[in-house]
Amino acid sequence: MEVLTTQILTDVIVPRPLDSHKGTFGRVLLIGGNHQFGGAIIMATQAAVASGAGLVTVATDPSNRTALLTRLPEAMTIDYHHDDLVMQQLSSADVVVIGPGLGTDAIALHLLQLTLRLIQPQQRLIIDGSALTLLAEHQLPVNHQQTVYTPHQMEWQRLSQLPINQQTEVTNAQAKAKFPGIVVVKKHHSEIYTSQGTYQLPIGTPAQATGGMGDTLAGIIGGLTAQFTRDFTQTVLAAVYLHSAVAEQLATTNYVVLPTTISESLPAFMHQISTAPNN
Numbered sequence: 001m002e003v004l005t006t007q008i009l010t011d012v013i014v015p016r017p018l019d020s021h022k023g024t025f026g027r028v029l030l031i032g033g034n035h036q037f038g039g040a041i042i043m044a045t046q047a048a049v050a051s052g053a054g055l056v057t058v059a060t061d062p063s064n065r066t067a068l069l070t071r072l073p074e075a076m077t078i079d080y081h082h083d084d085l086v087m088q089q090l091s092s093a094d095v096v097v098i099g100p101g102l103g104t105d106a107i108a109l110h111l112l113q114l115t116l117r118l119i120q121p122q123q124r125l126i127i128d129g130s131a132l133t134l135l136a137e138h139q140l141p142v143n144h145q146q147t148v149y150t151p152h153q154m155e156w157q158r159l160s161q162l163p164i165n166q167q168t169e170v171t172n173a174q175a176k177a178k179f180p181g182i183v184v185v186k187k188h189h190s191e192i193y194t195s196q197g198t199y200q201l202p203i204g205t206p207a208q209a210t211g212g213m214g215d216t217l218a219g220i221i222g223g224l225t226a227q228f229t230r231d232f233t234q235t236v237l238a239a240v241y242l243h244s245a246v247a248e249q250l251a252t253t254n255y256v257v258l259p260t261t262i263s264e265s266l267p268a269f270m271h272q273i274s275t276a277p278n279n
């Protein structure tokens with residue numbers, strides 16, 4: 001297993017080209033946030049916006065609209081009950097993040113099936129939270145190469161059928177072979193399974209053990225894969241590293257690191273990386 005270093009950040013997070021506009025930095029569509037879990041999609045959206053996605057649209061339950069726009073006027077919203085609107089956004093997105101706070105009811109399953117059916121090869125797909133549970137529950141096949149799955153250990157148990165105490169590097173890599181794309185098994189020192197090899201995140205802190213932390217990671221992966229398109233795997237590795245690097249810095253002075261504080265810190269942290277001497 002290759003241990004990641006801070007080098008991955010400077011490799012991927014580079015200064016923005018002068019000759020650019022919002023379209024240059026990608027369109028992200030986030031799908032999630034049912035009546036109960038609005039916070040999850042708001043946190044994922046904040047992370048996508050703050051990590052630099054050019055244009056961000058959220059397909060969510062309409063009960064989340066006011067809260068979302070109050071916190072994030074940068075985002076656009078659609079009602080996820082309207083298939084025509086969702087399909088339109090699915091066709092124009094560069095990146096689709098599905099699952100934070102999605103829930104596992106009929107509308108959630110429908111949205112996941114629609115996404116899996118319409119996703120195009122050049123688009124990046126991030127599957128998180130409830131969408132992972134639905135994949136496992138309904139045995140939905142994923143035939144899309146540029147996919148990132150972000151399960152915590154229980155979600156990975158559901159997907160891989162490996163009990164948590166049997167999730168080793170070897171068993172995880174074997175189970176990952178059934179999933180095209182990249183699997184990020186989230187825990188203390190998360191492991192990232194790719195077709196090119198396995199990587200370990202050597203940073204991260206229990207100050208991150210709070211609801212919404214994974215939703216924020218999904219948004220960061222969305223934000224980075226929207227902008228940095230040179231190498232999909234490297235960009236995903238950088239996103240996983242960035243999330244915990246910011247958290248570690250905040251944890252030097254905070255007992256608990258709130259997911260939204262990570263997002264608030266992202267623009268300054270990414271600026272520092274992109275202007276580092278070797279960048």
Ligand SMILES: NC(=O)C1=CN([C@@H]2O[C@H](COP(=O)(O)OP(=O)(O)OC[C@H]3O[C@@H](n4cnc5c(N)ncnc54)[C@H](OP(=O)(O)O)[C@@H]3O)[C@@H](O)[C@H]2O)[C@@H](O)CC1
Nearest residue numbers: 037038039040099100101102103129130152153154211212
């Ligand atoms: N503010 C909001 O709106 C929020 C909304 N959210 C949304 O809720 C939805 C459901 O997601 P979920 O992760 O909360 O529930 P689920 O999939 O049942 O997993 C929990 C079970 O797994 C177990 N477990 C074992 N190992 C684990 C590990 N390493 N990391 C984590 N858990 C681990 C764990 O064990 P236990 O805690 O009992 O020890 C428990 O039995 C999803 O859409 C998500 O986006 C959340 O993001 C929170 C903030």
Ligand SMILES: Nc1ncnc2c1ncn2[C@@H]1O[C@H](COP(=O)(O)OP(=O)(O)O)[C@@H](O)[C@H]1O
Nearest residue numbers: 152186187188204205206209211212213214215
């Ligand atoms: N003790 C810990 N050390 C390091 N990272 C942690 C720790 N506990 C949680 N995390 C990180 O927090 C995130 C939790 O993800 P997840 O359980 O999906 O959260 P949520 O669904 O509530 O947003 C993962 O990135 C995980 O690696």
Ligand SMILES: [Mg+2]
Nearest residue numbers: 129152214215
């Ligand atoms: Mg989660």
